[in-house]
Amino acid sequence: MNSIIKGLGLVLSCILAASCSEISFGDKFLGNQPESSGATTEEMFSSKINAEKVLTKAYTGLPYGLPTSADFKLGENILESLTDLCYSFRDNISDGPVKLYYNGSLSANNVPRNSAYRYGNKSDWTAIRYAWLYIKNVEKVPDMSANEKSERIAEAKVVIALCYFEMLRYVGGVTWLDHYIDVNEPMNFPRLTFAETVSKIVGLLDEAIGANLAWKASSADDGRMTKAGAMALKFKVLQWAASPTFNSDTKWHPEADEYTCYGNYSAQRWADAAEAGAAFFAEVDRQKEYQLIQPTEETHRARRLAYRQAYYNRGGTEILISTRQGYSSDIHGSFISQRYYSGPTLNYVNMFPWEDGSDFPANFDWKSPSKQPFFTKGEMVPTRDPRLYENVACPGDTYCNGTTAPVYLNHADYKNGSGFLIMKHILQEANDRSAPVQWSHTRLAEIMLGYAEVLNEINGRPTDEAYRMVNEVRQRVGLSELPTKMNHDQFLEAVLRERALELGFEEVRWFDLVRRNRQNDFKKKLYGLRSRGNDLNHPTEFTFEKVELEDHYWATNWDTKWYLAPIPQDEINKNYGMTQNPGW
Structure with a gap:
């Protein structure tokens, strides 16, 4: 259990001894790492302002989807590089996708910091530690009202639930700490089953939802954390649990056990997710504070900017859970500096429809196109879904520092890759990145699309409400409505694609592929695009060539064990109760 305790804090024993330099205070809510100053437990909870700093420390341990200096996840790469949306070309020793996944070398004896998830060594445990510390001691604070304490306790419970949901998605059932650990307790923390873990997370969220927690x-x-965020997270947990990988009479892996799935199918699990979704949207309708951000005018540019505001800007009417690791755009500096080494695939680009919402043709003639795929010739008017340009730097668009994206062969700064670059969070101009940054962990559009998926499952076909949810997301960016009279499978494919388009590079695609058991999407051939402009710096038309990207290990050696991360063997050897995941 030692590394878990370290994850919970290197100084658990001295906390309980009431003095420790690890527990210390910073000056700003969700600001920088607290300075080393030392404080006893009594001092920490001697006033509201001091207690707030303990809860703040819990918030700083929440998962963050972009590479930062605080987290070496995937060697400062992104989770989408393990999916069909993106491909890493950064073949250096620290690159997680190339060195651990594309070659299949990840193992239980080799789970380094640059893996996607290393159980026992993540900041989740830091957040959980400080949240339970806060819950245990906040009643001591003299200058807080009972209502304030109730609200802050509810916040702390959502923080804990969010961290455990992160673990559930990466490893399944986990060791569960449901109170502040005393150093004299036996180090016996058996792994909970998948079902028990889901139930515990939902229980925490129900307690928070029923308490005095602000809606927004x-x-x-x-x-x-808010009631809206807690209700949205509850839906996501139940949607995950109801999905086919874990909710099936057929095991997702020959070694799958009660720690990594239910072991049977129950329609009630989908019904539970539907009930949570219905409750969330009923409260949204009643409270009137959350809605999709709409364009200021019916132009391509305005639609693109409305979409940007929805995921990039703090606050607003769409962000349900926002995590932070600081204020300045410098927090994303390592992500931006590595921008040339991971590229969206042509597979992803081809998912985006034309600007009117009609599908981009699967058999598009790249050598002699009858219609330009990205911009019209000469005038350079966008031809596709506005979200394409906000997610992907396409040939001809402005990128990062106000210059033309270096994605075509005859660009002076061209870097070999997929022929595309990631646009989301990097954006077009330095001034675009002047706003305070965040990670939009959960936003309204995700819950709308997820609820549409769930309604399709429990009814065996899309309902009017399911169509409405998807169509509202599409209409925000000017797309036509989905075709009517789709069957279950057709609508499911439409929803999963819409989630990829709307939520690209927001750490949704990997989890969608895992929970829906989309093995073929992990094994598929991936493609890039070679473009050549008619001008070095300001091309107004291009020629194109579709190319195959290099196959990686999964193309011919796929194993569903990759759905969940391996538990480091040295963690299991400590014998506090964690077990290995299937196939590892």
Whole structure:
């Protein structure tokens, strides 16, 4: 259990001895890492302002989807590089996708920091530690009202639930700490089953939802957990649990056990997710504070900017859970500096429809196109879904520093890759990145599309409400409605594609492929695009060539064991109760 305890804090024993330099205070809510100053437990909870700093420390351990200096996940690469949306070309010793996944070398004896998830060594445990510390001691604070304490305890419970959901998605059932650990307790923390873990997470969220928790944070408290966030997270947990990989009579792996799935199918699990979704949207309708951000005018540019505001800007009417590792755009500096080494695939680009919403043809003639795939010749008017350009730097678009994206062969700064670059969070101009940054962990569009999927499952076909949810997301960016009279499978494919388009590079695709058991998407051939412009710096038309990207290990050696991360063997050897995942 030692590394878990270290994850919970290197100084658990001295905390309980009431003095420790690890527990220390910073000056700003969700600001920088607290400075080393030392404090006893009594001092920590001697006032509201001090207690707030303990809860703040819990918030700083929440998962963050972009590479930062605080987390070496995937060697500062992104999770989408393990999916069909993106491909890594950064073949250096620290690159997680290339060195651990594309060659299949990840193993239980080799789970380094640059893996996608290393159980026992993640900041989740830091967040859980400080949240339970807060819950245990906040009643001591003299200058907080009972209502304030109730609300902050509910916040802390959502923080804990979010961290455990992160573990559930990466490893299945986990060791569960449901109180503040005393150093004199036996180090016996058996792994919970998948079902027990889901139930515990939902239980925490139900407690938070039923408490005195604000529906939406005020501008002064933006970033705190809210009732809306808790209800949305509950839906996501139940959607995950109901999905076919874990909710099936057929095991997702020959060695799958009660720790990694239910072991049977129950329609009630989909019904539970539907009930949570219905409750969330009923409260949204009643409270009137959350809605999709709409364009200021019916132009391509305005639609693109509305979509940007939905995921990039703090606050607003769409972000349900926002995690932070700081204020300045410098927090994303390592992601931006590595921008040339991971590229969206042509597979992903081809998912985006034309600007009117009609599908981009699967048999598009790249050598002699009858219609330009990205911009019209000469005038350079966009031809596709506005979200394409906000997710992907396409040939002809402005990128990062106000210059033309270096994705075509005759660009002076061209870097070999997929022929595309990631646009989301990097954006077009330095001034675009002047706003305070965040990770939009959960936003309204994701819950709308997820609820549409769930309604399709429990009814065996898409309902009017399911269509409405998807169509509203599409209409925000000017696309036509989905065709009517789809069957279950057709609508499911449409929803999963819409989730990829709307939520690209927001750490949704990997989890969608895992929970829906989409083995073929992990094994598929991936493609890139070679483009050549008619001008070095300001091309107004291009020629194209579709090319195959290099096959990786999964193309011919796929194993569903990759759905869940291996538990480091040295963690299991400590004998506190964790077990290995299937296939590892």
